[in-house]
Amino acid sequence: MGITTVLATETLALAYFYHVCGMFEIVSYRIEHVFDEVFSITSKRCCPYCANIIGAIHIHRRATQFVEFLRSGFVISYFFLLCLGVISLTANLLRLFLATQYLSNLEECITAILFVLGHICYIFFGNYTSQKLIDQSTDVFYKIYVSQWYNAPLHAQKLLLFMMQQTIKGTAISVGGIFIPSLEGFATIFSMSVSYFTVIYSIV
Structure with a gap:
C-alpha cells in the first residue's frame, strides 16, 4: 500500500513537471521562430511580431x-521527504558498511547494496527532473x-x-527556501549523507 501511494504520487508529480517543461519548450519554439517571416508593419496595434511575442508571454506566465x-502544493511534503531521504540514506550507508565487515552474511550485504542504490536512484531522478525544469526555463x-x-x-x-528580464533567472522549485532540487542539489544531498555517515561511524 505504501509503495503504491509513493509511486502514484511521484508519477503524478512527474506528469506535472513534464507538463511545465513542455510549456516552456513551446515558449522557446515560438520565440525562436517569431522572426522567421518578414512582415510589413503598418501600425503598432496590428504588429504580427507583437502578437506572437505576447502569445509567448501568456504561455510563459501560465507556466510560471x-x-x-506546484511549489505551494509540494513544498511541505518534499521538505520532510528531503530530511527523511538524507536520514535514510545515511542509515543505509552505515548498514552497508557494517554488513561488509561480516562478509559471511552475503544476503545482508546484497540487501544493503540494493537499498543504497535505490535511495541514490530515487534522489537522483527527483533532482534530475527539477534540473530539466530549470534548463527548459532558462532556455527561453x-x-x-x-x-x-x-x-x-x-x-x-x-x-x-x-x-528577458522575466526569464534571466530561470524557474526552479525551492524546498523550504533552503534547497533547490538540481544535479548540484543531488551532489549536495549525497555528500551530506556521506558526511553524516562518517560522523556516526566514528562515534560508533
Whole structure:
C-alpha cells in the first residue's frame, strides 16, 4: 500500500513537471521562430511580431503560475521527504558498511547494496527532473538572446526586453527556501549523507 501511494504520487508529480517543461519548450519554439517571416508593419496595434511575442508571454506566465502552484502544493511534503531521504540514506550507508565487515552474511550485504542504490536512484531522478525544469526555463532566455530581434520594430524589441528580464533567472522549485532540487542539489544531498555517515561511524 505504501509503495503504491509513493509511486502514484511521484508519477503524478512527474506528469506535472513534464507538463511545465513542455510549456516552456513551446515558449522557446515560438520565440525562436517569431522572426522567421518578414512582415510589413503598418501600425503598432496590428504588429504580427507583437502578437506572437505576447502569445509567448501568456504561455510563459501560465507556466510560471503553474510552477508556483506546484511549489505551494509540494513544498511541505518534499521538505520532510528531503530530511527523511538524507536520514535514510545515511542509515543505509552505515548498514552497508557494517554488513561488509561480516562478509559471511552475503544476503545482508546484497540487501544493503540494493537499498543504497535505490535511495541514490530515487534522489537522483527527483533532482534530475527539477534540473530539466530549470534548463527548459532558462532556455527561453537563450532563445530570445539568439533570435533575430534586431529585425523587429522598436516596440517589439521592448516586449522582448521585458521577457528577458522575466526569464534571466530561470524557474526552479525551492524546498523550504533552503534547497533547490538540481544535479548540484543531488551532489549536495549525497555528500551530506556521506558526511553524516562518517560522523556516526566514528562515534560508533
